[in-house]
Amino acid sequence: MTDLAKTPGQDPVAPLLEVEGVRKAYGDRVVLDDVWLTVQPHDVICLIGSSGSGKSTLLRCLDLLEPIDDGVIRFRGREISDPLVDPREVRRHIGMVFQAYNLFPHLSVLDNCTLAPRRVHGLGRAEAEDRARDLLTTFGLEEHIDKHPDRLSGGQQQRVALVRALCTRPSLLLLDEITAALDPELVGEVLTIVRRLAEEGTTMVLATHEMGFAREVATAVCFLHQGRILERGTPEQIFTEPREERTRTFLRRVL
Amino acid sequence: MSDATRAPEGGWTPSARELERRRVRRRQRTRSLLVASTAVVVVLGGLAAVVLTSPGWPRFQETFLDLDAAKESFPAIRDGFWLNVKLFMICEVFILVLGLLVALARSSRTPLLTPLRLLAVVYVDLFRGVPTILLVLMLGFGMPALRLQGLPTSGFFWAGVALVLSYGAYVGEVFRAGIDSVHPSQVASAEALALSRAQTMRHVVVPQAVRRVAPPLLNDFISLQKDTALVSVVAVFESVFAARDYAAYNFNYTSYVVVSLFFIALTIPLARFTDWLGRRALRRERAGAR
Known part of the structure; x- marks a missing residue:
C-alpha cells in the first residue's frame, strides 16, 4: 500500500479524486489556498495540521457542502465543481462522518442506517435493514440496533455514524476528526473500525489529530498549514524526516 | 510530490475555469429569475383574469366593495376599533402575568404548593377546553346579572376577563413548554452553585x-388581537359590532371588508415582527454551527 503513495503519478489506475488549485475564502479570510491533492483508489490520506489549518474545510469542499472559490475538483474523472453538476448525485457515492456524530436523534440506530439506502438509493426495507444489521453486527453494535442514538456512548454513536455512512456503499469515505469529541478510552473502538476499513481497501480521506494512528494506517500524510498542503509524503517520511521546518515544529508539538 | 510545494503567490486572480463557472452561475441565476417572474405573472394574472371576468364579479363589487358604503361606515368602525386596541393592550399584560404564574405553579415541586399546582392543572384543562365565545357570553352577560357588590357590571370589563382567562391557559402552556425545554444540565449547574429552586427558576430557567x-x-397575541372581535357578542360597541350594525341597516357588506382591513393592518406588523424575532433567535443559537 505504501508503494501506491510513493508513486501516484505512475499508477495505471485512474485517480478517484483530483483536487487542483482549490481556493476557499470566507470574506477576506482565505481558508484554502491553492490546494492540490490526488487520491487513488484504496488510498488512505491523512490530513494533519493545527486547528484552523483548513482540514475540515477541505473535506467539506470535497463533499460539495461548501462551494469553492477557485480551482477544480474531479471525482471519478468528472469535474464536480461544475455548477451544472447535481451535488446530490455526487454525494450518493461519497460517505461523510462528522466530528459531532450528527446522528438523527428522532430515529433508531437501524432507521438512521437505512434512511439513505431506502430513500436515496432505492433499496427495499428488507434489503436495507439486512445490510445495516450486517454492518452493525460486524462493528459490535447488534445489541443497540433498536435504541435511539442518545442512549449510546459517544464511541458507540460514532461507530453508528460510520455504519450509516457505509450503508450506502460509498466509493470514497471522508472522515472529519471523528475521534476528536471522544474520551481517550473510547477512541480505540472507533479507530479499530477505521483500521479495518483501511485494510479492506476502502478509499478514505481523513482529518485527524491521532498521529500514531495516521502513521499506522495512512498511505499518504498531508500536512496543512494556513490553508495549503505544505508537504505530502509517506507516513515514514513525514514522521521521521519531514522536509519542511513548519512540519517539524508541528510534529514536535503534538508528538 | 509536486502538488505539495508551490511558491506562495501574493495576489489571487481567478482562473479561467473559475470565471467560466461564475458565468454559468450568473446564467443560472438569470434563468431562475426569469422562470420566477414568468410564473408569477402567469399564475397571478390568470387568477385575476378569472375573477374579474366571472359573471358574479359586478354583484360582488356592489355588495362588498362599495366605496360610498365604505366611507359611510368608516367613522363608526374607526371609533369602535379603538376599543379593540384598548382591550388587546390591557388583556395582553394580564395574560402574560397569569400565564407565567400558571406555568410556574405547574412546574413547582414544593409540597406546600401542591394545591396551587392542582388548581393550575384544573384551570388549564377547563379554560382551554371551553370555546372562548362561550366564556365571553357567560361572563359578559352572567356576571353583571349576579349583581355582585363592588364588582363592575360593564360587558367590556367582563368580556376582557373572559379573554384573559381563556388566553391565560394557552399562554401558560406555552411558558411551560419553554421551561421544560431548558436542558436539565442548566438546572444542575445552577444547583451546583447552591442556588435555591426559586432562584434557579428566576435567574437561569425562566430567562432562557x-x-x-x-x-x-x-x-x-396575533390570535388575541383578532379575538377581541368576540366581545361584540355581549353588545360592546367595538368595530365588528359597528360593522354589523351598518350591514344590517344598509344590506351592504362593505363595512365587513373595512373592519377586516383594520384588523389586518394591526396583525401584519406583529406577524412580521414575530418572523424577524424567530429568525434572529435562530441566527444567534446557530451562530458558528455549520
Whole structure:
C-alpha cells in the first residue's frame, strides 16, 4: 500500500479524486489556498495540521457542502465543481462522518442506517435493514440496533455514524476528526473500525489529530498549514524526516 | 510530490475555469429569475383574469366593495376599533402575568404548593377546553346579572376577563413548554452553585425559556388581537359590532371588508415582527454551527 503513495503519478489506475488549485475564502479570510491533492483508489490520506489549518474545510469542499472559490475538483474523472453538476448525485457515492456524530436523534440506530439506502438509493426495507444489521453486527453494535442514538456512548454513536455512512456503499469515505469529541478510552473502538476499513481497501480521506494512528494506517500524510498542503509524503517520511521546518515544529508539538 | 510545494503567490486572480463557472452561475441565476417572474405573472394574472371576468364579479363589487358604503361606515368602525386596541393592550399584560404564574405553579415541586399546582392543572384543562365565545357570553352577560357588590357590571370589563382567562391557559402552556425545554444540565449547574429552586427558576430557567417561546407567544397575541372581535357578542360597541350594525341597516357588506382591513393592518406588523424575532433567535443559537 505504501508503494501506491510513493508513486501516484505512475499508477495505471485512474485517480478517484483530483483536487487542483482549490481556493476557499470566507470574506477576506482565505481558508484554502491553492490546494492540490490526488487520491487513488484504496488510498488512505491523512490530513494533519493545527486547528484552523483548513482540514475540515477541505473535506467539506470535497463533499460539495461548501462551494469553492477557485480551482477544480474531479471525482471519478468528472469535474464536480461544475455548477451544472447535481451535488446530490455526487454525494450518493461519497460517505461523510462528522466530528459531532450528527446522528438523527428522532430515529433508531437501524432507521438512521437505512434512511439513505431506502430513500436515496432505492433499496427495499428488507434489503436495507439486512445490510445495516450486517454492518452493525460486524462493528459490535447488534445489541443497540433498536435504541435511539442518545442512549449510546459517544464511541458507540460514532461507530453508528460510520455504519450509516457505509450503508450506502460509498466509493470514497471522508472522515472529519471523528475521534476528536471522544474520551481517550473510547477512541480505540472507533479507530479499530477505521483500521479495518483501511485494510479492506476502502478509499478514505481523513482529518485527524491521532498521529500514531495516521502513521499506522495512512498511505499518504498531508500536512496543512494556513490553508495549503505544505508537504505530502509517506507516513515514514513525514514522521521521521519531514522536509519542511513548519512540519517539524508541528510534529514536535503534538508528538 | 509536486502538488505539495508551490511558491506562495501574493495576489489571487481567478482562473479561467473559475470565471467560466461564475458565468454559468450568473446564467443560472438569470434563468431562475426569469422562470420566477414568468410564473408569477402567469399564475397571478390568470387568477385575476378569472375573477374579474366571472359573471358574479359586478354583484360582488356592489355588495362588498362599495366605496360610498365604505366611507359611510368608516367613522363608526374607526371609533369602535379603538376599543379593540384598548382591550388587546390591557388583556395582553394580564395574560402574560397569569400565564407565567400558571406555568410556574405547574412546574413547582414544593409540597406546600401542591394545591396551587392542582388548581393550575384544573384551570388549564377547563379554560382551554371551553370555546372562548362561550366564556365571553357567560361572563359578559352572567356576571353583571349576579349583581355582585363592588364588582363592575360593564360587558367590556367582563368580556376582557373572559379573554384573559381563556388566553391565560394557552399562554401558560406555552411558558411551560419553554421551561421544560431548558436542558436539565442548566438546572444542575445552577444547583451546583447552591442556588435555591426559586432562584434557579428566576435567574437561569425562566430567562432562557422566555427567550425561546417569544415567537409562539407573539403568535398567540396575533390570535388575541383578532379575538377581541368576540366581545361584540355581549353588545360592546367595538368595530365588528359597528360593522354589523351598518350591514344590517344598509344590506351592504362593505363595512365587513373595512373592519377586516383594520384588523389586518394591526396583525401584519406583529406577524412580521414575530418572523424577524424567530429568525434572529435562530441566527444567534446557530451562530458558528455549520
